[in-house]
Amino acid sequence: MKVAITTWNGRVSPVLDVARQVVLVNIHDGREVGRLEASLPGSDLQAQVAALVALGADVLICGAISRPMASALSLAGLRPIPFTAGTVEDVLAAWQSGNLLNPAFTMPGCCGRMRRFRGVWSGGRHRRQGHEPDEPLPPREAQDAKGKGEKR
Amino acid sequence: MKKEPIPIPKESWSGAESILESISDGVFTVDGNWRITSFNRAAESITGIRRQDALGRMCSEVFRASMCEADCALRHTVKTGKPIVNKSAFIVNADGRRIPISVSTAILRDNRGRIVGGAETFRDLSLVEELRKELQGRFQVGDLVSRSPAMRRIFDLLPQIAPSDATVLIHGETGTGKELLARAIHNLSPRKNKPFVGINCGALPDTLLESELFGYVKGAFTGAAKDKPGRFALAEGGTVFLDEIGDISPALQVRLLRVLQERTYEPLGGTETRRANVRIIAATHRDLSALIRKGLFREDLFYRLNVVKLDLPPLRKRKEDVPLLVEHFVARFNRRQGKSVAGVTPDVMALLMAHDYPGNVRELENIIERAFVLCAGGQIERKHLPPELTGQPALVPAPAAERMADQMRAAEAQAIRAALERCGGNRLAAARALGLHKSTLFRKIRALGIELPREDGRRSRRKS
Numbered sequence: 001m002k003v004a005i006t007t008w009n010g011r012v013s014p015v016l017d018v019a020r021q022v023v024l025v026n027i028h029d030g031r032e033v034g035r036l037e038a039s040l041p042g043s044d045l046q047a048q049v050a051a052l053v054a055l056g057a058d059v060l061i062c063g064a065i066s067r068p069m070a071s072a073l074s075l076a077g078l079r080p081i082p083f084t085a086g087t088v089e090d091v092l093a094a095w096q097s098g099n100l101l102n103p104a105f106t107m108p109g110c111c112g113r114m115r116r117f118r119g120v121w122s123g124g125r126h127r128r129q130g131h132e133p134d135e136p137l138p139p140r141e142a143q144d145a146k147g148k149g150e151k152r
Numbered sequence: 153m154k155k156e157p158i159p160i161p162k163e164s165w166s167g168a169e170s171i172l173e174s175i176s177d178g179v180f181t182v183d184g185n186w187r188i189t190s191f192n193r194a195a196e197s198i199t200g201i202r203r204q205d206a207l208g209r210m211c212s213e214v215f216r217a218s219m220c221e222a223d224c225a226l227r228h229t230v231k232t233g234k235p236i237v238n239k240s241a242f243i244v245n246a247d248g249r250r251i252p253i254s255v256s257t258a259i260l261r262d263n264r265g266r267i268v269g270g271a272e273t274f275r276d277l278s279l280v281e282e283l284r285k286e287l288q289g290r291f292q293v294g295d296l297v298s299r300s301p302a303m304r305r306i307f308d309l310l311p312q313i314a315p316s317d318a319t320v321l322i323h324g325e326t327g328t329g330k331e332l333l334a335r336a337i338h339n340l341s342p343r344k345n346k347p348f349v350g351i352n353c354g355a356l357p358d359t360l361l362e363s364e365l366f367g368y369v370k371g372a373f374t375g376a377a378k379d380k381p382g383r384f385a386l387a388e389g390g391t392v393f394l395d396e397i398g399d400i401s402p403a404l405q406v407r408l409l410r411v412l413q414e415r416t417y418e419p420l421g422g423t424e425t426r427r428a429n430v431r432i433i434a435a436t437h438r439d440l441s442a443l444i445r446k447g448l449f450r451e452d453l454f455y456r457l458n459v460v461k462l463d464l465p466p467l468r469k470r471k472e473d474v475p476l477l478v479e480h481f482v483a484r485f486n487r488r489q490g491k492s493v494a495g496v497t498p499d500v501m502a503l504l505m506a507h508d509y510p511g512n513v514r515e516l517e518n519i520i521e522r523a524f525v526l527c528a529g530g531q532i533e534r535k536h537l538p539p540e541l542t543g544q545p546a547l548v549p550a551p552a553a554e555r556m557a558d559q560m561r562a563a564e565a566q567a568i569r570a571a572l573e574r575c576g577g578n579r580l581a582a583a584r585a586l587g588l589h590k591s592t593l594f595r596k597i598r599a600l601g602i603e604l605p606r607e608d609g610r611r612s613r614r615k616s
Contacts, residue, residue: 014212014220015244042222043490064216064244085213107213109201109246 001027003095004057005088006040012084012091016062017069018042023088024055030096045069049076061091061100064107083110178253178276181260182211182226183269198253198276200246215272217243217253226270229257243274252277294336296329297480300470306333306462313460314340319412321397321457322435324464327514330435331393333464338391343431346390349383354396358404363420366407372421384417384428391431397457398438398449405450412456432457467509467516474505477513481520482532489524496523496532503534503541565600568593577605 005012006019013019020042026034038055041047049072052060060080065073073080081100084091085107094100169190172179178195180188191206191214199206201214212220219225219241229235238254245251253274260269291299293307313320314337322330331350338348353361363372367382383392400408411417412432416425434457443449467473482495496504509515523536534542567586575581583593597604 008212008221011210011213014216015218017244017250018218018221020221041490044487047490063213065248066242066244066250067248068250070248085210107216108205108209109199109214 002057003027003059004055005061007088011087012063014063016065024057025092045072049073052078083107178274181269181271186211188214215243217241225255225257226272229259230270252281291476294339295332296336297476298473299476300473302465302470310340313337315342317431318459319457320433320460322462325466325512326437327512328464328466329513330464334393334433337433343390347387348391349387350393350395351383352395354399358401362404366417366419368420369422384430387430389429391433394434396436397434398436398440398443405453409453409456467512471505477516481517485524492529493527494531500532500534507541565602568602
């Protein structure tokens with residue numbers, strides 16, 4: 001499985017729309033087996049989405065994401081885990097242990113929105129891969145997530 | 153994660169807190185590790201982040217500005233000691249909204265003058281941006297940009313035309329934006345969430361056009377292995393744009409007339425009648441009235457199409473749009489190509505204004521696109537324009553003279569040179585070979601300015 005994390009100065013890049021660097025981590029049986037870095041255009045929204053799609057990642061972990069960017073990614077079939085903060089290594093470890101919903105890895109002010117994003121977005125790809133978040137989703141959001149997962 | 157705020161010493165505040173709380177600009181300060189140390193009320197309101205959540209966190213994760221990564225204003229100020237005033241950017245707030253802002257920065261020093269951090273003030277420009285867009289919107293509908301009165305009249309009509317299902321006929325020269333106008337009508341209509349399907353009627357032979365428009369059923373002709381839906385079926389609920397409608401054959405005109413009259417059609421080889429729930433927008437660069445007079449276009453079809461007619465004026469009749477269009481295309485190509493071309497120099501603008509644009513807006517777009525290929529940054533200069541615009545000779549050699557007399561002179565000169573070469577420079581032999589009297593040949597050699605070879609043949613014979 002390939003996990004892409006947009007990075008800046010060793011941390012998750014603050015804004016996906018303008019992120020210029022991404023690290024692609026290859027994970028097999030819960031162990032990292034390879035890692036490479038790639039550049040992103042960081043300017044035009046469509047070019048940014050195209051570059052992210054071209055990575056072929058199964059999971060995209062990123063910082064803040066604007067609504068136009070979220071829509072464009074959604075149209076391209078990418079379901080990111082947005083509004084994530086922290087060092088790349090900590091975030092990667094948290095994702096592997098299913099602990100990424102911990103507020104320590106959440107950008108400030110995004111609790112409500114982020115859970116909604118994650119509830120829906122990780123409900124598809126993240127869950128199907130067996131990574132149940134530690135924190136249970138609220139019932140309504142969990143239902144939404146399930147609905148989306150079944151549709152896809 | 154470290155979340156404890158690192159407070160700025162109370163003495164450095166000196167009552168400034170209450171002032172910061174009262175202003176409408178967002179203000180935050182950071183320590184030497186780029187962690188937020190203070191966050192005023194306006195900052196809370198603009199970013200949607202509570203002070204207690206912001207304090208102690210990395211400023212880039214709280215502020216989330218487009219400039220944080222590549223061009224952080226505060227880093228620049230701390231590094232150079234120079235403040236930055238009103239730098240434009242956007243932030244992504246807690247709801248994922250892009251909020252346009254202007255940023256100013258300053259260094260924070262303690263009582264001994266040592267740098268202890270930085271302060272950033274930011275202003276929400278959402279309202280300014282909305283007003284700017286509204287102003288721009290007065291000159292722009294969809295991808296059509298204009299401030300000319302003729303186009304203004306069309307823009308004003310669109311909100312009335314778009315909601316109805318009335319057929320629209322767009323007339324305009326090539327490159328005036330007929331398809332853009334059709335798309336604008338579609339996007340303003342209740343059908344905007346349904347497909348917009350365009351087809352160039354002039355680009356396809358008659359039979360192919362028929363199958364493209366109406367589709368065919370399995371077995372309709374050799375190779376029709378399965379049913380294929382036509383454009384009318386693909387555009388179900390949306391809009392069909394028939395470009396170059398003046399180029400369709402009389403037979404197809406009859407079938408199209410039926411679609412317009414009864415909103416029904418049959419796919420090729422099919423027996424079942426289908427309903428066409430589409431809006432039709434047609435366009436042409438040809439004068440349909442003249443075609444009717446010549447018997448090439450059906451009058452009844454013309455009147456079916458001509459429910460609402462829009463005439464797109466050529467660019468040469470709305471030169472006032474050239475600067476606006478140039479600005480529009482420069483911004484578009486900057487965005488697409490990731491460049492930062494600042495615009496065009498005044499003399500380039502003068503040349504662009506003086507041009508007649510037989511290819512209309514598309515030609516201007518191509519001129520700007522060509523200039524973008526040659527111009528790496530700064531402004532587009534004269535040297536980036538195509539030669540036909542600057543009046544300089546083209547790089548390729550000019551075509552041979554077109555006048556018949558000139559062409560005959562060139563052919564005569566070529567024949568004489570070839571005969572002289574064959575005869576080793578002997579003029580008399582060359583004259584015989586050409587069937588001319590030697591005096592006529594000499595006269596022609598002088599008149600055509602042909603340079604004679606050094607050896608004249610006779611002399612070389614004598615020598616040998």
